[in-house]
Amino acid sequence: MGLMFRKRKKIGPLILNFTENGFSSWSFKVGPWSWNSRAKAHRVDLPGPLSWKQDKNKSRA
Template structure:
């Protein structure tokens, strides 16, 4: 198993995601709801260790 570098930079509700190759994607998180630019998935945090995810397929 290899080592993976990840870094997140938060600027208010905007989150920038970086890997060893540089910029990866951005996310928007408002309260319990979040959206990721790469996966185009909506997530909603539920109580405990659970979350609900709705994927948006790319056309």
């Protein structure tokens, strides 16, 4: 596996993600909470190196 290019551009709470092929996805981050357009998942940063991510495979009843 070779080197991969990634770049992030922050515009306030909006984060644009780019790869070598161009635009990849966008994220929205407010405080410890964030949402990513590609994963369509919520994430919350916890103290230290921990974080919580929504399990998108579980269906809502």
